[in-house]
Structures are given as C-alpha cells and as structure tokens.
Amino acid sequence: MLELNIEKSWVGAVWRRSSVRSYTGAPDEEQLKRLGALCRKLSWQGVTIRLFQGPGLRSAIKGTDVYAVIVAKAGTPPETEGYMGEALVLEATAMGLGTCWLGAGFIPDIIERNVDLQSGEAVHCVISIGKANLPAFAPKRxxxxxxxxxxxxxxxxxxSWQKDAVLSARVAPSAINMQPWKITADSASVKIEENALLYKKYSRIDCGICMLHAAVGASGAGRTPRWKKVDDAYVLTA
Ligand SMILES: Cc1cc2nc3c(=O)[nH]c(=O)nc-3n(C[C@H](O)[C@H](O)[C@H](O)COP(=O)(O)O)c2cc1C
Structure with a gap:
C-alpha cells in the first residue's frame, strides 16, 4: 500500500516548505510541463491529480491561477489523497515553487465543472502552486x-532512521495547523494514527500528508520505507 518512489530532492524540501498564499506569478511553461507529468504519475491508488490554470481559487490566494485538483474515487482512504498530494507539494517545493493545500480556499462549482466530476468521485482539496512572494518560514508545531x-x-x-522520520513528520502541513496525529516510535517501526479530538474534517488527509513526510525522513536516512495498516493505524518499517 501507498507505494511511491521517494525522490531524494524531497528530503530537503520537507524543511523548506511552508504554505504560500501570496505569489509573484504562475509557474513558467517548463515548470507546468514537469508538474503536469508528475500529476499523471501520482494518479493511481484511487486518486487522480489534475493541473489547471484559470479561475477556481478564492481571493485569499493571490498572484497565481495555477492549481492541482485531487479527485478521489469513492472508497479511497483519505490518507491516500494526503500522501499523493503532498508528493506534488514536495516536488513543487524542490523546483523552487510555493504551494498551499486548500480545503476551503477554492470555489467548488468551478472546480467540479473543470474536472467534470463523475458519480462516485469527490474533490476535498486543491493545491495552489506558483512563484512564492516570500521566503518560507517555519510555523509553530x-x-x-x-x-x-x-x-x-x-x-x-x-x-538510525526513526528520529528523521518523526522530525520530518512533525513539520507536515495540516488544516488550520491542527497536527491531528499521534506518532509512536519503537526500535522497529514508526506508527501514525489519527488524533482528531476537535476538528475531524481533514484529519485523515492530514495523516496521509504526515505519513509521506515520515517516509521521506526514513528515506533520507538511507532506508526503504514500507507501510502496513494495522487496525486504524499506519505502521512504517524501513
Ligand atoms: C488538508 C488541508 C487543508 C488546508 N486548507 C487551507 C485553506 O483552505 N486555506 C488556507 O489558507 N490554508 C489551508 N491549509 C494550510 C494550513 O493552514 C497550513 O498547512 C498550516 O497552517 C501549517 O502551516 P504551514 O503549511 O506553513 O507549515 C490547509 C492545509 C491542509 C493540510
């Protein structure tokens, strides 16, 4: 499950990423081509990621009109949406671009029309992408x-790898920075599970994002990460 080739460039990107809401422009042609190819590569396991340029983002996002839409087939675990979407975020970060996950910052009617949503499909999140207006800064965790x-x-x-996995997981983005996850590390594994006491709407997507960060951390420590679902938790060995 959650099989994904972790790119080396994502290891540093985890530490350079922060949400960007103000941009100086859209990605250029070459960057759009690379992002488009990556969206196609990340479209599997029940998730399709599609890149658009045009209206669809709310006014809180300024300076870019490029965004990726995460389309999930019915029955797809939300963790997969988070995992695949964050792969796009980290690749865009590695390319020097800014991004922001958006659960509320898009206009559903426009997005659903663009995507031509089929029955059994849903859009929970969109990711804005562009040239960041400000350098990344580290928000509180x-x-x-x-x-x-x-x-x-x-x-x-x-x-040798658990610390890198947990530290990378800790800086993952989450809706309203709730960080709704519980992490348990031992000598063989790192376990991630939902810990959403107050705000559950995006918590499983958040957990998937956190899981990709953990896998990137383990990979940066020279390991090959593997996930297994045990009850309601996801267990990483590497
Ligand atoms: C699933 C999800 C939904 C989000 N929705 C929004 C949103 O609608 N509007 C927004 O400005 N930020 C949104 N964010 C960004 C979070 O506010 C941000 O990740 C969090 O505050 C941590 O900050 P950082 O990303 O800079 O580390 C969302 C993040 C996630 C993961």
Whole structure:
C-alpha cells in the first residue's frame, strides 16, 4: 500500500516548505510541463491529480491561477489523497515553487465543472502552486514530546532512521495547523494514527500528508520505507 518512489530532492524540501498564499506569478511553461507529468504519475491508488490554470481559487490566494485538483474515487482512504498530494507539494517545493493545500480556499462549482466530476468521485482539496512572494518560514508545531512522547535523544536511541522520520513528520502541513496525529516510535517501526479530538474534517488527509513526510525522513536516512495498516493505524518499517 501507498507505494511511491521517494525522490531524494524531497528530503530537503520537507524543511523548506511552508504554505504560500501570496505569489509573484504562475509557474513558467517548463515548470507546468514537469508538474503536469508528475500529476499523471501520482494518479493511481484511487486518486487522480489534475493541473489547471484559470479561475477556481478564492481571493485569499493571490498572484497565481495555477492549481492541482485531487479527485478521489469513492472508497479511497483519505490518507491516500494526503500522501499523493503532498508528493506534488514536495516536488513543487524542490523546483523552487510555493504551494498551499486548500480545503476551503477554492470555489467548488468551478472546480467540479473543470474536472467534470463523475458519480462516485469527490474533490476535498486543491493545491495552489506558483512563484512564492516570500521566503518560507517555519510555523509553530506541537512539542515533539506531545506528539510522540519522546525527545530527540530518546528517538535517536531507537535506531538510525526513526528520529528523521518523526522530525520530518512533525513539520507536515495540516488544516488550520491542527497536527491531528499521534506518532509512536519503537526500535522497529514508526506508527501514525489519527488524533482528531476537535476538528475531524481533514484529519485523515492530514495523516496521509504526515505519513509521506515520515517516509521521506526514513528515506533520507538511507532506508526503504514500507507501510502496513494495522487496525486504524499506519505502521512504517524501513
Ligand atoms: C488538508 C488541508 C487543508 C488546508 N486548507 C487551507 C485553506 O483552505 N486555506 C488556507 O489558507 N490554508 C489551508 N491549509 C494550510 C494550513 O493552514 C497550513 O498547512 C498550516 O497552517 C501549517 O502551516 P504551514 O503549511 O506553513 O507549515 C490547509 C492545509 C491542509 C493540510
């Protein structure tokens, strides 16, 4: 499950990414071509990602009219939407572009018409993409101990990849920065599960985003990440 080739350039992109709502322009032709090819590559496991240029974004997003729409077939786990969408985000970041996940920042009528949504398909999120107007900055995250019950030293003691996986997971974007995940690390694995006490609407998509970050962290530590679903949690071995 969630088989995806993790690109080396995503390891650094995890640390350079932050949500961009103000852009100086759309990606150029060459960048659009690369993004389009990547959207086709990421369209599987129940998810189709399509790139558009034109109206569809709300006015909070300024300076670009390019966006990717994540279309999910009925029955697709929302985690897959997050996982595949964040792969696009990290690749765009590696290309020097800014992005922002949008659950509310798009106009559903326009998007659904553009996509020609079929019965059994749904759009929960769109990702704006363009040339960032500002350098990335690091928004606040919950303390490490709060999300995984360990500090960096304790994580390091577990093995060679768990710390990188958890630290990368911690900086994942989430709707209204809720970080609705619980992470458990041990000597063999890193487990990620939903921890959405207040706001559940996007929490499983958020978990999928967090999972891709964990896999990228493990990959950056020289491992080959593999996911398995155990009850309601996703378990990463590497
Ligand atoms: C599923 C999802 C939906 C989001 N929806 C919106 C949105 O509608 N409008 C917006 O401005 N930001 C949206 N965001 C961006 C979050 O607010 C942002 O990721 C979070 O505050 C953390 O900041 P960072 O991405 O800069 O690390 C969304 C993020 C995710 C993951």
């Amino acid at each position: 919950k303390p490490l101990e709060k999300i995984c019950g360990m500090n960096e030293e304790q994580l390091s003691a577990l093995g």
